Amino acid sequence: xxxxxxxxxxxxxxxxxxxxxxxxxxxxxxxxxxxxxxxxxxxxxxxxxxxxxxxxxxxxxxxxxxxxxxxxxxxxxxxxxxxxxxxxxxxxxxxxxxxxxxxxxxxxxxxxxxxxxxxxxxxxxxxxxxxxxxxxxxxxxxxxxxxxxxxxxxxxxxxxxxxxxxxxxxxxxxxxxxxxxxxxxxxxxxxxxxxxxxxxxxxxxxxxxxxxxxxxxxxxxxxxxxxxxxxxxxxxxxxxxxxxxxxxxxxxxx
Numbered sequence: 001x002x003x004x005x006x007x008x009x010x011x012x013x014x015x016x017x018x019x020x021x022x023x024x025x026x027x028x029x030x031x032x033x034x035x036x037x038x039x040x041x042x043x044x045x046x047x048x049x050x051x052x053x054x055x056x057x058x059x060x061x062x063x064x065x066x067x068x069x070x071x072x073x074x075x076x077x078x079x080x081x082x083x084x085x086x087x088x089x090x091x092x093x094x095x096x097x098x099x100x101x102x103x104x105x106x107x108x109x110x111x112x113x114x115x116x117x118x119x120x121x122x123x124x125x126x127x128x129x130x131x132x133x134x135x136x137x138x139x140x141x142x143x144x145x146x147x148x149x150x151x152x153x154x155x156x157x158x159x160x161x162x163x164x165x166x167x168x169x170x171x172x173x174x175x176x177x178x179x180x181x182x183x184x185x186x187x188x189x190x191x192x193x194x195x196x197x198x199x200x201x202x203x204x205x206x207x208x209x210x211x212x213x214x215x216x217x218x219x220x221x222x223x224x225x226x227x228x229x230x231x232x233x234x235x236x237x238x239x240x241x242x243x244x245x246x247x248x249x250x251x252x253x254x
Contacts, residue, residue, distance in 0.1 A: 119186025124238035
C-alpha cells in the first residue's frame, strides 16, 4: 500500500449523553475539523422501536454483550464502513481519548515510516490491562507489558504536553480502542472477520496463556491482530482514564 502523505481524516465517536466531554475533546488541535459519529444512546433503546430494530439488525440474537458495549461496537462499525466508502485511511477517536502534544505530527511520521503492509495502528491501550507485541517483526518473540500505573490529574496534564519518542511494533493483543488509524483494506478485513455483533471466543491459550469470551469489540480484535497487519505505538501517543463508573459502555448516564 502507498504511503500516506497527508494526515488521515479524523472521526470522533461519542453519544448525545456526553456533550461536555465531546466539547472538551474537540478543543484539542489534533482533532480540529473531525467528523462526529454519534453512537446509539443505549438508554433509549428499550423504549424506541426504531432503535431496537437498528440494534437487532446488527446483532446476533444470542449476543450477551452489555447494551452499551453493543452500541459502541456499532459506532465503530459505522466508522469502518466510512473508511471503506472514502477509500482512504482514517483515524478514529473515542471522546475520552487523551492525546500527546505531538499526536498529529508523530502519528503521521510513524505511518509513513512503516515498511510493511499495515491494516490498523493502535495509538494506545488501556492502562489497566496487559498488552502483547512482537519486538522483531511479525515472526519475532512476543513481549508483554506489565500493568502500568494510572496517571493522576497532574500526570495527565503532563502527558498532554509531552512530545513522544514512540515506535511502532507488531501488535498481538491489547484492550481499548480509544485512538487508532485504519486503512480501507484493514477496515474490510475487520468487517469480514466480524460482520455482526455476536458472542465471540478468543483462544490465545497457546500463544499468550489465556482465552476468554468477549463482551466488547476491542476484546474480539485480540483474535484478529496477530494474524493480520496490526501495529501499536510504544510509548503510546494516546491515553484513556478508563473509568468504568463513568463509562457509556458499562455504566451509561441516566
